[in-house]
Amino acid sequence: MALAQIKQITGRGVYVPGDDIDTDQIVPARFLVSVTFDGLGKALFYDARFTRDGTPKEHPLNDPRFEGASILLGGQNFGCGSSREHAPQAFHKAGFRAIIAESFAEIFFGNATTLGIACVSLTRPEIEGLVRAIAENPALAITVDVEHLEVRAESQVHKCQLKPSARDALVRGEWDPIAQLLEAKDAVAQVKQRLPYTSW
Amino acid sequence: MGKSLFQKVWDAHTVRTLPDGRTQLFIGLHLIHEVTSPQAFGMMRDLGLGVAYPERTFATVDHIIPTAKDARLRPFRDNLAEQMTVELTESCKKFGIRFFHENSGNQGIVHVVGPEQGLTQPGMTICCGDSHTSTHGALGAVAFGIGTSQVRDVLSTQTLAMAPLKVRRIEVNGTLGVGVYAKDVILHIIRKLGVNGGTGFAYEFAGSAIEAMSMEERMTLCNMSIEGGARVGYVNPDETTFTYLQARPYAPTGADWERAVAYWRSVASDPDAVYDDVVRIDAREIPPSLTWGVNPGQVIGIDEPVPAPEAVPESERANVVDALKYMKLEGGKPIKGQKVNVTFIGSCTNSRLSDLREVAQHVRGKRVAEGVKALVVPGSQRVKEAAESEGLHDVFTQAGFEWREPGCSMCLGMNPDKLVGDQLCASSSNRNFKGRMGSPEGRTVLMSPVMVAAAAIRGELCDAREVFSLERS
Numbered sequence: 001m002a003l004a005q006i007k008q009i010t011g012r013g014v015y016v017p018g019d020d021i022d023t024d025q026i027v028p029a030r031f032l033v034s035v036t037f038d039g040l041g042k043a044l045f046y047d048a049r050f051t052r053d054g055t056p057k058e059h060p061l062n063d064p065r066f067e068g069a070s071i072l073l074g075g076q077n078f079g080c081g082s083s084r085e086h087a088p089q090a091f092h093k094a095g096f097r098a099i100i101a102e103s104f105a106e107i108f109f110g111n112a113t114t115l116g117i118a119c120v121s122l123t124r125p126e127i128e129g130l131v132r133a134i135a136e137n138p139a140l141a142i143t144v145d146v147e148h149l150e151v152r153a154e155s156q157v158h159k160c161q162l163k164p165s166a167r168d169a170l171v172r173g174e175w176d177p178i179a180q181l182l183e184a185k186d187a188v189a190q191v192k193q194r195l196p197y198t199s200w
Numbered sequence: 201m202g203k204s205l206f207q208k209v210w211d212a213h214t215v216r217t218l219p220d221g222r223t224q225l226f227i228g229l230h231l232i233h234e235v236t237s238p239q240a241f242g243m244m245r246d247l248g249l250g251v252a253y254p255e256r257t258f259a260t261v262d263h264i265i266p267t268a269k270d271a272r273l274r275p276f277r278d279n280l281a282e283q284m285t286v287e288l289t290e291s292c293k294k295f296g297i298r299f300f301h302e303n304s305g306n307q308g309i310v311h312v313v314g315p316e317q318g319l320t321q322p323g324m325t326i327c328c329g330d331s332h333t334s335t336h337g338a339l340g341a342v343a344f345g346i347g348t349s350q351v352r353d354v355l356s357t358q359t360l361a362m363a364p365l366k367v368r369r370i371e372v373n374g375t376l377g378v379g380v381y382a383k384d385v386i387l388h389i390i391r392k393l394g395v396n397g398g399t400g401f402a403y404e405f406a407g408s409a410i411e412a413m414s415m416e417e418r419m420t421l422c423n424m425s426i427e428g429g430a431r432v433g434y435v436n437p438d439e440t441t442f443t444y445l446q447a448r449p450y451a452p453t454g455a456d457w458e459r460a461v462a463y464w465r466s467v468a469s470d471p472d473a474v475y476d477d478v479v480r481i482d483a484r485e486i487p488p489s490l491t492w493g494v495n496p497g498q499v500i501g502i503d504e505p506v507p508a509p510e511a512v513p514e515s516e517r518a519n520v521v522d523a524l525k526y527m528k529l530e531g532g533k534p535i536k537g538q539k540v541n542v543t544f545i546g547s548c549t550n551s552r553l554s555d556l557r558e559v560a561q562h563v564r565g566k567r568v569a570e571g572v573k574a575l576v577v578p579g580s581q582r583v584k585e586a587a588e589s590e591g592l593h594d595v596f597t598q599a600g601f602e603w604r605e606p607g608c609s610m611c612l613g614m615n616p617d618k619l620v621g622d623q624l625c626a627s628s629s630n631r632n633f634k635g636r637m638g639s640p641e642g643r644t645v646l647m648s649p650v651m652v653a654a655a656a657i658r659g660e661l662c663d664a665r666e667v668f669s670l671e672r673s
Binding site for chain 1: 212213214215216218219220221222224226228235236238239242247249252253255256263264278280281283284287298319321324329330331345346347348349350352353356357358359360361362363395396399400426429431450451452456459460463495497515518519522612613614631633634635636638640
């Protein structure tokens with residue numbers, strides 16, 4: 001189960017404004033009624049993007065200028081609320097490989113990292129700088145350098161924040177931890193043995 | 201130097217440190233439901249993995265199961281909902297996982313079922329593919345929500361990879377006012393500390409007001425830790441905890457009980473435990489609270505006006521304007537008097553027997569206002585049965601409330617119970633996000649169950665203390 005080492009991501013950006021963007025907005029609950037994650041890309045921000053009859057509303061993700069973007073920019077506490085992995089799955093299936101936000105909700109951050117989506121933090125003024133730049137030139141190439149903790153776009157170079165464990169996991173190609181977890185069978189059995197749990 | 205409960209439990213469950221620095225953590229109890237687990241079993245099929253310790257996972261159905269009696273007949277009308285339930289049923293059968301299905305008499309919302317069965321115990325690590333797993337911290341467990349890939353990890357290894365959290369002790373001291381409940385306490389805490397104030401923290405709730413709470417009140421409190429950004433919330437185990445657990449189906453018995461209680465006592469935070477942060481709140485300053493906006497930190501007391509955009513810091517203004525627009529409220533005006541269309545008493549926050557008893561004593565002999573759809577959805581089949589044996593269902597139905605079968609119901613708009621258009625719902629649930637209750641324009645106002653009941657009776661947002669003439673007994 002060798003995973004790709006994710007050292008840097010380069011792509012075009014799109015900005016979805018607002019703080020506290022919750023996972024109910026990212027994928028409304030009715031799209032969770034499914035036994036797979038297939039087809040979630042089109043559910044992304046559905047209620048903000050489409051009317052009830054499916055007519056597109058004004059939304060950055062419906063704007064042809066930002067089509068093909070792979071880096072999403074957001075505000076504070078991005079991905080708060082429900083633990084639904086459907087949210088990062090939807091980003092991934094829609095082609096997003098990095099999210100730049102002021103801060104992330106913890107469960108979303110973990111779920112996204114496990115899918116190999118880099119979630120890095122910049123300050124609000126830094127994000128605003130990038131947002132202005134992509135508004136002027138939607139084709140602008142943004143680089144999220146996971147290895148060196150930097151976000152670069154033309155003349156803008158910003159140091160970004162990323163939990164050291166997430167950075168290491170991405171760079172080492174160990175962002176999905178299942179292979180490591182499976183290695184420690186005996187140690188797991190010992191811990192279980194040691195804990196004074198009620199046997200069921 | 202003393203340790204907090206969080207540190208003790210974390211250390212006891214540490215298997216090893218992973219190459220990226222995270223901890224491989226043993227999980228003592230894993231709870232699964234029909235919405236976030238079918239995909240995990242699918243991933244395991246693809247990887248050829250089995251279930252490592254099936255006796256430590258329990259399943260139920262809650263998210264998509266209809267709550268109207270006739271709609272629960274199988275197959276469900278919604279094909280996909282049926283398929284998800286079948287998938288869970290078959291996976292449980294295949295791997296030997298115990299399943300509290302809808303004909304078991306034990307089905308219910310996963311965070312109601314765990315504690316009431318005695319599965320949730322102090323000192324455990326508990327996971328579920330649901331962010332409100334923090335609820336189980338009420339019994340002194342370290343419990344948190346996980347994504348579906350992690351459900352796969354826990355099923356196949358009984359462990360997961362996680363970075364440790366810091367611990368913030370939140371002390372609430374003093375006596376709560378009349379008509380102020382655990383729900384008001386947690387709404388007030390989120391209001392003070394923010395919806396992301398708890399990111400990176402486990403919340404330890406303490407102080408005399410918390411110690412005085414019943415186990416079910418503590419569940420309400422811990423349930424909404426995640427709404428404050430804290431993935432984990434807990435209360436140190438004490439006599440209230442042990443009394444609650446005694447004689448529950450999966451609790452230890454006989455000599456095992458004595459040993460267990462001794463262990464449970466030992467996991468409580470040491471008196472000299474060191475915390476990363478401490479916050480103190482005076483219980484007397486907490487009003488009956490409710491949300492006015494689109495996140496659970498947008499909270500006011502029932503007597504306060506809705507915030508005016510010009511009165512908030514510039515950095516928050518855009519969010520306030522957006523929330524007011526969505527909620528169709530005017531800044532600076534009272535929230536009291538807003539018409540409600542639907543009222544919902546239920547969810548993993550407030551659907552337990554004590555919630556239903558508290559509400560029933562106030563609505564007895566009163567009537568739900570004309571045109572209001574009022575739902576009471578007990579948290580589990582056990583809660584429903586106990587409530588019915590006390591005649592609470594009659595009190596509710598005579599007052600004009602619908603008495604439903606157990607499930608998540610309106611809380612998340614995944615089953616037939618949904619808002620329509622821009623209906624406004626007074627709700628005892630935990631999230632007031634845009635579209636949360638199944639209608640993209642639907643509006644949710646969070647509050648205690650007694651406040652919800654008052655709104656149902658008056659047909660508008662109002663002060664339960666006035667409606668029910670609440671006085672200190």
